[in-house]
Amino acid sequence: MIDRKLAPDFKAIENIKLIKPEHTRLDNGCNVYCFNSGDQELVRIEWIFSNLRFNADKPLLNMAVNTMLTEGTSTLTAAQIADQIDFYGAFLQVDYGYENSQVTLYSLNKHLHHTLPVIMDILTGSVFPEKELETFKRNQQQKLQVSLQKNDIVARRDFNKAIYGNTIYGLGASFDNYKSLDRNDMLAHFKQMYQPSNCSLVIAGKIEPETLTLIKDTFDKGWTNGDTLADTTQPELQAAKELFYLTEKPDALQSAIRIGLPVINRNHPDFQSLQVLNTVLGGYFGSRLMANIREDKGYTYGIGSGLSSFKQGGAFFIATEVGADVCKSALTEIEKEINLLKTELIPDDELSLVRNYMLGSLLGSLENVFSHADKFKSIYFAGLDYDYYDRYASTVKNVTAEKLLELANTYFNFDQFYKVIVGKY
Amino acid sequence: MVKFNKFTLDNGLRVIVHEDNTTPMAVLNILYDVGARDENPEQTGFAHLFEHLMFGGSVNIPSYDEPLQRVGGENNAFTSNDITNYYITLPSANIETAFWLESDRMLSLAFSEKSLEVQRNVVIEEFKQRYLNQPYGDVWLKLRPLVYKQHSYRWATIGKTIKHIEDARIEDVKAFFKKHYNPQNAIMVVGGNVTLEQVKQLSEKWFAPIPAGEKYHRNLPQEPEQHEERRETVTAKVPLNDVYIAFQMGARLDDDYYVVELLSDVLSRGNSSRLYRSLVQDRQIFSEVHAYITSSLDKGMFVLEGKPLENVSIEQAEAALWEELEKVKNEEIPADELTKVQNKTESTMVFSEMSLLDKAMNLASFELLGDANMLNHETAKYLEVTTGQIKDVANKIFRKDNSSTLVYLAEKTEAALA
Numbered sequence: 123m124i125d126r127k128l129a130p131d132f133k134a135i136e137n138i139k140l141i142k143p144e145h146t147r148l149d150n151g152c153n154v155y156c157f158n159s160g161d162q163e164l165v166r167i168e169w170i171f172s173n174l175r176f177n178a179d180k181p182l183l184n185m186a187v188n189t190m191l192t193e194g195t196s197t198l199t200a201a202q203i204a205d206q207i208d209f210y211g212a213f214l215q216v217d218y219g220y221e222n223s224q225v226t227l228y229s230l231n232k233h234l235h236h237t238l239p240v241i242m243d244i245l246t247g248s249v250f251p252e253k254e255l256e257t258f259k260r261n262q263q264q265k266l267q268v269s270l271q272k273n274d275i276v277a278r279r280d281f282n283k284a285i286y287g288n289t290i291y292g293l294g295a296s297f298d299n300y301k302s303l304d305r306n307d308m309l310a311h312f313k314q315m316y317q318p319s320n321c322s323l324v325i326a327g328k329i330e331p332e333t334l335t336l337i338k339d340t341f342d343k344g345w346t347n348g349d350t351l352a353d354t355t356q357p358e359l360q361a362a363k364e365l366f367y368l369t370e371k372p373d374a375l376q377s378a379i380r381i382g383l384p385v386i387n388r389n390h391p392d393f394q395s396l397q398v399l400n401t402v403l404g405g406y407f408g409s410r411l412m413a414n415i416r417e418d419k420g421y422t423y424g425i426g427s428g429l430s431s432f433k434q435g436g437a438f439f440i441a442t443e444v445g446a447d448v449c450k451s452a453l454t455e456i457e458k459e460i461n462l463l464k465t466e467l468i469p470d471d472e473l474s475l476v477r478n479y480m481l482g483s484l485l486g487s488l489e490n491v492f493s494h495a496d497k498f499k500s501i502y503f504a505g506l507d508y509d510y511y512d513r514y515a516s517t518v519k520n521v522t523a524e525k526l527l528e529l530a531n532t533y534f535n536f537d538q539f540y541k542v543i544v545g546k547y
Numbered sequence: 548m549v550k551f552n553k554f555t556l557d558n559g560l561r562v563i564v565h566e567d568n569t570t571p572m573a574v575l576n577i578l579y580d581v582g583a584r585d586e587n588p589e590q591t592g593f594a595h596l597f598e599h600l601m602f603g604g605s606v607n608i609p610s611y612d613e614p615l616q617r618v619g620g621e622n623n624a625f626t627s628n629d630i631t632n633y634y635i636t637l638p639s640a641n642i643e644t645a646f647w648l649e650s651d652r653m654l655s656l657a658f659s660e661k662s663l664e665v666q667r668n669v670v671i672e673e674f675k676q677r678y679l680n681q682p683y684g685d686v687w688l689k690l691r692p693l694v695y696k697q698h699s700y701r702w703a704t705i706g707k708t709i710k711h712i713e714d715a716r717i718e719d720v721k722a723f724f725k726k727h728y729n730p731q732n733a734i735m736v737v738g739g740n741v742t743l744e745q746v747k748q749l750s751e752k753w754f755a756p757i758p759a760g761e762k763y764h765r766n767l768p769q770e771p772e773q774h775e776e777r778r779e780t781v782t783a784k785v786p787l788n789d790v791y792i793a794f795q796m797g798a799r800l801d802d803d804y805y806v807v808e809l810l811s812d813v814l815s816r817g818n819s820s821r822l823y824r825s826l827v828q829d830r831q832i833f834s835e836v837h838a839y840i841t842s843s844l845d846k847g848m849f850v851l852e853g854k855p856l857e858n859v860s861i862e863q864a865e866a867a868l869w870e871e872l873e874k875v876k877n878e879e880i881p882a883d884e885l886t887k888v889q890n891k892t893e894s895t896m897v898f899s900e901m902s903l904l905d906k907a908m909n910l911a912s913f914e915l916l917g918d919a920n921m922l923n924h925e926t927a928k929y930l931e932v933t934t935g936q937i938k939d940v941a942n943k944i945f946r947k948d949n950s951s952t953l954v955y956l957a958e959k960t961e962a963a964l965a
Contacts, residue, residue, distance in 0.1 A: 124752060126607035126651050130643035132618040161569070162897050192818065200828065204819035209887045211894030230894050257828065264834040264854065267786035271682040373784070375675040407621075408612045420668025423676050443676050475617045482619020486572050486636050490901045 135481040140511060141494040143324075148342040151319035155498065156334065157326040159491040163231045165327030166492055167337070169245060170224040170499070172354035174315050176290040182299050183311045184290065186258070188223035190308070191216050193254040195247035200254055203240055212237045220291050221356075221433060222503060223315075231333055238340045245316050246345060250308045259300045266297060273371065273378035273544040274443055280367045281380040281542045285437055287360030318345050320352040322502070326495035359384065359435045361540075369544040377449040377545025381456070382439030385533050388431040388504045392529060394517040396429060396438075399526045401476050402468055403427050403459060404440055406483075408475070410459050411440065419455065421448045431504065438533065446546040453541075463530035467523040480518045484511075548923055549906050551736075552743050553914075556750060558759040559731035563910050563919050564746045565738035567903060573639035573739035574903050577649055578911040580734070581727035582629040583706075584699040584767060584845065592706020595626040596670050596715055597723055601633065603662030605652035618644045626704050629844045630915065636904060639740035643749060650753035653733065656724060663717055670712050674705050682785040683955060693777050693951040694793045694848055698770040729760025734914045738907040770795065770846045777951040782958050787834075787854050789955040790864055794849040794944045799842055800916060805928045806936045807840060807944065811849065812888035813880055813937065814838040814871065819887065821871055822853075832859050832867045844916075849944055861954055872945040879934040892929045 143155035173184040192214060193200045207214045210233035215226040225244065229237045269275045279294035286292030318341070325337065361384055386393055397405075404411040404427030411425045425442035444452040468476075487493055501510045551565045586593050601624065602611045615622055620637030635645045678684045687703040695701035706712055735754070737746045773795050796807050815822050815838035826832045836853035851872075855864035899905045913921040 129614050130647050132644055133640040135619050135638055162900055164897055201824055208817050208819040211890035261834040268682055271786050375680045408616050416669055420665045423669055423673040445672055478619045479616040482638055485638055
C-alpha cells in the first residue's frame with residue numbers, strides 16, 4: 123500500500139538555461155536579434171520601435187499611429203493588406219505599449235517571400251487614409267463608452283493618472299482626444315518614429331540561412347533613415363498629491379479596488395527581492411491576499427498584486443473586485459496583510475514554497491523559442507544584460523526573511539497608498 | 548503531427564502520453580466527462596461550483612495548491628457546458644507530485660463544509676463580476692434559453708441564478724462526485740519531458756488502486772429542430788445597442804462541422820473577412836461585428852453579434868447582417884476566399900504545436916470525441932471542404948425560422964452620454 127498522506131520527494135530547480143540571440147546590425151542601423159530553435163517551420167518576427175516623446179496636447183499619436191499601420195499604404199489598401207496576410211495563413215499584429223510599439227508577423231517560412239513585402243510596405247509607406255481614420259476615431263469612441271462602464275477599467279485609469287500624472291503612462295484617453303486626432307500629425311509622427319535607426323528586429327523560430335538573407339535583403343537595402351532622429355525621451359513621472367479617489371456607482375454589485383504607490387523599477391538592486399515580497403503578498407494563487415480575501419472570506423473571485431517597471435520608474439499595486447457590501451472590510455483585510463509583512467518575519471516554510479514556486483514559474487515561462495525572445499526583450503529594453511536572470515535566480519533562492527521585512531517597511535506604507543474605488547464604498 | 552501513446556488502466560482510466568523532450572517541463576491534464584449539460588435543471592451551476600471544490604482538499608491531502616507550488620508547479624481548471632478540465636504544469640523532475648495530487652482527489656475529496664461555504668461565496672462573486680456587473684455580461688443567460696428549449700444547454704455554466712449556488716448542500720456535492728468523478732469518466736494526458744515507461748509506472752502506482760466506480764450513461768433530451776423565428780428585446784444600462792442572432796447548427800461530430808467552422812471564418816476571421824470589410828469598413832453600419840460557433844458536443848450555436856453605430860437603427864443593422872448571409876446562401880464564395888481560410892486554419896494548427904499545454908488539452912478533447920489521433924487528421928478535413936458545401940450549409944443554417952435574435956437597447960443615462 124502506498125502512503126497517500128506522504129508527498130513524493132521533489133527536486134530543487136537548478137540550471138535554468140536561456141537561449142541568447144545572435145546579433146547583427148544592418149547598414150541602415152537596424153539591430154537584428156535572432157533566436158534560432160524549434161521544429162516547426164515557422165517564425166515570429168517583431169519590428170519594435172521606441173515611442174516618441176509624449177506630447178500632452180496630442181497624447182494619442184503613439185497609439186493611433188501604431189494601431190492604424192494596417193489601414194493602408196500608398197500602394198496597398200487596408201483590404202489588400204489583410205487579404206495578402208490572411209491568404210498565406212500568416213498573422214499580423216500591431217501592439218502599442220507605453221514605451222515601445224511594434225509590428226509582429228507570424229508566418230510559415232514557406233510564405234515569407236509573400237508576407238515580408240507587405241510589412242516593408244507598411245513600415246515605409248503607411249498613409250493613414252482619411253476615411254479609415256474617421257472609422258477608427260468613431261469606433262474607438264464607441265469602445266471607450268463600453269470600457270467606461272467597466273469598474274475595473276475605470277479604476278485602472280484613475281490609478282494610473284494619479285501615480286504617473288500627465289505622461290504616456292498616466293494617460294486615459296478621452297473622447298476629445300480621439301476627435302482631435304489629425305492625419306498630418308500622424309504622418310509626421312510616423313515618419314520620425316518608424317525608421318530603421320529606431321527599430322530592433324527580433325526573430326524567433328526556425329531560421330534557415332535563406333530566411334535570414336531574405337529578411338536582411340528586404341529590410342536593409344530599401345529602408346533608409348529620415349532627416350531627423352527619433353526623440354524617444356519621456357517626461358518625468360509626476361504623482362498626484364491627492365491619495366483617495368472614489369467614483370460612486372449606486373447600482374454596483376461589486377466595487378473595483380486598485381491601490382498602491384510608485385516604487386523602484388527593474389534597474390534598482392532591491393527590485394528582485396521586492397518581487398519575492400510581492401509574490402508572498404499577492405503574486406500567486408496561494409498568496410496571502412488570495413488565502414485571506416478569497417479563500418477565507420469569500421469576498422472576491424480574485425485578488426492580486428503586482429509590480430510595474432518602466433524606464434522612468436515603477437509602481438506597486440493591488441487590484442480586485444469585491445462584493446459592494448464588503449468593500450471596506452476588504453480594504454481592512456488588505457491593510458492587515460500589509461502590516462503583517464512589516465512586523466512579522468515570513469515563516470521559513472512559506473518562504474521556501476514561494477522560492478520554489480517562482481523558480482518553477484521562471485522555468486515554465488520558457489515554453490518555446492518565442493518565450494526566450496520575450497525574456498531577452500525584458501532586459502534589453504530596460505538596458506540590462508543576462509546577468510539580470512542569474513541575479514534573479516540567486517535572489518529568489520537566497521533572500522532572507524529579515525531583508526523582506528526591511529523592504530516591506532521601506533516600500534509598503536499603507537497610509538501613503540493611492541486608493542481608487544469604483545462602485546460603492 | 549503530435550505523436551503519442553495510449554493505454555487504459557484496469558479501472559477504466561484512459562492515459563495518453565506525449566513525449567516532448569525539448570522542454571524541461573511536464574503537463575498533467577485530466578478531462579472529466581461532465582459539464583453543465585449534465586446538471587439537474589433545479590441545481591444549475593453545479594459542475595462549475597464543483598470544480599472550485601476540487602481545490603478544497605482531498606481525502607489524504609488537506610491542501611491541493613500548497614504542495615504543488617512547493618515543487619514549482621502551477622495549475623488551473625475550467626468548466627464548459629460539455630466538460631470539466633484540470634491541468635498542472637511543473638518541472639518534469641517533480642512530475643510525481645502531480646500524480647500524487649490528482650490521484651488523491653480522484654479517489655475522494657475531503658468534503659469540508661467550510662470549503663463549500665467559501666466557494667459558494669467565491670462563485671457568487673464570480674457570477675456578479677463576469678455576468679451581472681458588466682455591460683452585456685448577462686448575454687448568455689438570455690441567449691441560451693432562447694435557442695434551447697429542451698436541451699440542458701439552455702443554461703450557462705455559471706448557472707441560471709445565484710440562488711441555485713446558494714442552495715448547494717454537501718450531500719449534493721458528494722452525490723455529484725460519486726456520479727461523475729471516477730476513472731471511467733476521465734481521460735488523463737501526460738506530456739513533456741517524460742517517458743512512456745515512467746508514466747505507465749506512475750499511473751499504476753497512483754491511479755490503478757482507485758475503484759472504477761459507476762459508469763455514467765448520459766441520456767439528455769436532444770433539442771428539436773427549430774421552426775419558428777424567436778426574438779427578445781431587453782432595455783438595459785448598457786452604453787450602446789447590441790444585436791445577437793443565433794442559429795442552431797449541428798453537433799461537433801457531424802460531418803459538416805468543418806464546413807460550418809470555415810463558413811464562420813469566411814464571415815468573420817480577421818480583417819479580410821466579409822462582415823468586417825463590408826459592415827465595419829465599407830458600409831459603416833457597425834463599430835464591431837463577429838461571427839463564431841460554439842463547437843458544442845451536442846447541437847451547437849452559430850452566433851452573429853454586432854454593435855451598430857449610433858446613427859444606425861437596430862432594423863437597419865439586422866437587415867445588413869441578413870444581406871451578408873443571403874450572399875453566402877445565393878452565391879458560391881470564390882475559390883481563393885476558401886483557400887484563404889483553409890490556409891489560416893492550417894497554419895493555426897502548426898502554431899498550436901508550439902505550446903505543450905495546448906497539445907495536451909487537444910489530445911484529451913479528441914480522445915473524448917473518440918480518438919486522440921483525430922487531432923492529426925484535422926487539417927486534412929478542413930482542406931477537403933468545397934465552396935459548394937459552404938453554400939449548402941449556409942442555406943441549411945441561415946433561415947429566419949432557425950434564428951433567435953436578442954437585442955440590447957441602451958437605456959440612455961448621463962454617464963453614457965458623457
